[in-house]
Amino acid sequence: MQSDLRGRDLIGDLDFSKEEVETILDVAWDLKRKRALGESHAYLRDKTLAMLFFFSSTRTRGSFESGMAQLGGHAAFIESRTTQISHGDTETEMGEIFGRYFDGIAIRHVDWGIGNRYLNLVASASRVPVLNMQCEIYHPHQCLADIMTIIEKKGRNLKRKKMVVSWAYASSYLKPISVPQSLILQMPRFGLDVVLAHPPEFKLMPEIMEQAQEAARVAGAGFEVTDDMEAAFKDADVVYAKSWGPLLTTQDPDEGKVIQDKYKSWITDQRKMDLAKEDAIYMHPLPADRDVEVTSEVMDGPNSVVFDQAENRMHAQKAVMALTMR
Structure with missing residues (x-):
């Protein structure tokens, strides 16, 4: 200590x-x-x-x-x-x-x-x-609550547990990229194999990506990036899917909204959750755009830990x- x-x-x-x-x-x-x-x-x-x-x-x-x-x-x-x-x-x-x-x-x-x-x-x-x-x-404080919740649900030994950090569509506004960036920095340090999924326009900051890769290397954990949401969900132990803006592509809110609206299919629904492990947990920092970003069936379902989080x-x-x- x-x-x-x-x-x-x-x-x-x-x-x-x-x-x-x-x-x-x-x-x-x-x-x-x-x-x-x-x-x-x-x-x-x-x-x-x-x-x-x-x-x-x-x-x-x-x-x-x-x-x-x-x-x-x-x-x-x-x-x-x-x-x-x-x-x-x-x-x-x-x-x-x-x-x-x-x-x-x-x-x-x-x-x-x-x-x-x-x-x-x-x-x-x-x-x-x-x-x-x-x-x-x-x-950072959201991320501390997140790792606390994951350990409560999955135990202290997280080695080889797969965590998906995925972009999801939301219609409300272009949300900050700080949550996914904190997650990919912190979670590999605890041994989680992180898979980051997002459409091409929704990249995170290059220096953050480099630090995340280094954290994974030091911890002996995996770190992958994909533009396929369903492939990312497959056999996941932890699903953390939320929206963020295409801020490294454009800071113009109107242009960003046009880009965002191309990917309305990136919703966390039960069909996608069924690709994860049966006991996978669904996480979101809230507020979520219900039935746009995530279905109510998932958010209120048995795999959801959003209120514990x-x-x-x-x-x-x-x-x-x-x-x-x-």
């Missing part, structure tokens, strides 16, 4: 070593047990967390705010449009000032080419930990906050 994560930022998935991630998971399971038994675990009594949102949220706000309260502290919800950021507060001001008001700063900013840089600039000026609630490159957001994030904000 890596026992001292005090003061550490969590912005990218590789900011913490595999051993440090395992420490977070162990603490998360302990906090989950305490929550189930009604045992007090106010490790952050009188501590405060600033939650700065540039992008709307359901699970992220709810899980951080509730988790901070359970740890004995307080989380302040701050919508960027209610601040003076648009009138001159720079990243340096936000880091310096919030770093003096609060004991931690959590930020969600997914604008392409802006969000990750913003988080890192705030972190460089802050005296307290900066936690990434999602940027355009990474979604959503719950684990809170437990994993509590572990990160307890370890970094002490």
